[in-house]
Amino acid sequence: MPDNWGFVLAAYGLAAVVLIAYWRRLVRRERAMGAEHRPTVRRT
Amino acid sequence: MVRMVGGVTLVGLAAGLVMAFGVAPREVTQGNVQRIMYVHVPSVWVAYLAFAVVLVASIVYLARRVDGADRLAHASAEVGVLFTGLTIATGSIWGKPTWGTWWTWDARLTSVSILFVMYLGYLLLRGMIEDPDQGARYAAVLGIVAAFNIPLVHFSVYWWRTLHQPPSLMKPGPGTMPGVIVAALMVNFVAFSLLYVYFVAKRVNLLRREAEAAA
Numbered sequence: 001m002p003d004n005w006g007f008v009l010a011a012y013g014l015a016a017v018v019l020i021a022y023w024r025r026l027v028r029r030e031r032a033m034g035a036e037h038r039p040t041v042r043r044t
Numbered sequence: 045m046v047r048m049v050g051g052v053t054l055v056g057l058a059a060g061l062v063m064a065f066g067v068a069p070r071e072v073t074q075g076n077v078q079r080i081m082y083v084h085v086p087s088v089w090v091a092y093l094a095f096a097v098v099l100v101a102s103i104v105y106l107a108r109r110v111d112g113a114d115r116l117a118h119a120s121a122e123v124g125v126l127f128t129g130l131t132i133a134t135g136s137i138w139g140k141p142t143w144g145t146w147w148t149w150d151a152r153l154t155s156v157s158i159l160f161v162m163y164l165g166y167l168l169l170r171g172m173i174e175d176p177d178q179g180a181r182y183a184a185v186l187g188i189v190a191a192f193n194i195p196l197v198h199f200s201v202y203w204w205r206t207l208h209q210p211p212s213l214m215k216p217g218p219g220t221m222p223g224v225i226v227a228a229l230m231v232n233f234v235a236f237s238l239l240y241v242y243f244v245a246k247r248v249n250l251l252r253r254e255a256e257a258a259a
Contacts, residue, residue, distance in 0.1 A: 004075065
């Protein structure tokens with residue numbers, strides 16, 4: 001049977017893209033939460 | 045702590061790739077396309093694990109009304125849906141060169157699709173109900189009911205005639221796979237399980253902060 005490396009790369013590439021995208025989403029939301037609740041310092 | 049788990053996970057995933065491409069041999073019948081197994085099988089393992097955690101956390105929530113259990117169920121369901129989607133997609137990519145088709149409505153593929161849609165529904169249900177206590181209660185009931193589909197997915201290859209092969213590893217009796225392939229699979233099982241723990245820990249933390257902000 002031929003090796004079909006294209007399918008192997010597609011499967012691993014898709015997995016990498018999906019997992020990295022989810023991780024980035026979590027990190028972005030953490031940062032957004034941090035920015036929303038950071039106390040603002042007023043300069044006088 | 046979560047950051048440390050993230051670091052260990054990254055090392056585990058790198059080791060998993062080395063095992064899958066550098067150590068595990070080329071499979072005789074399927075050729076190198078069989079290497080998709082090292083991402084496909086650990087993905088479905090994490091999906092089973094995630095939904096089992098949803099089941100236990102949902103029971104705990106209904107029995108004791110602990111907010112932490114509800115957050116764990118929510119986070120675990122989200123990560124479970126992610127890995128179920130990945131299982132379906134990588135399985136479809138693997139199916140094309142080996143079965144000659146991207147998709148077929150056989151028992152395993154159909155039951156895993158139903159599992160995916162049920163937990164997607166679980167997440168939608170949580171998003172639709174405004175009262176958090178009511179949403180948590182309804183989601184917990186669905187989290188328990190949906191878990192009955194997990195054995196159906198796993199044993200579907202025994203109970204019906206399917207194109208999908210029976211499990212080579214998560215089955216009773218002695219294994220039939222060569223030791224080096226089992227070892228490569230085990231490293232990826234551990235790496236994906238760590239990734240599950242890392243994602244769930246981050247998501248639970250985020251849900252806790254969101255709840256605190258809303259209070």
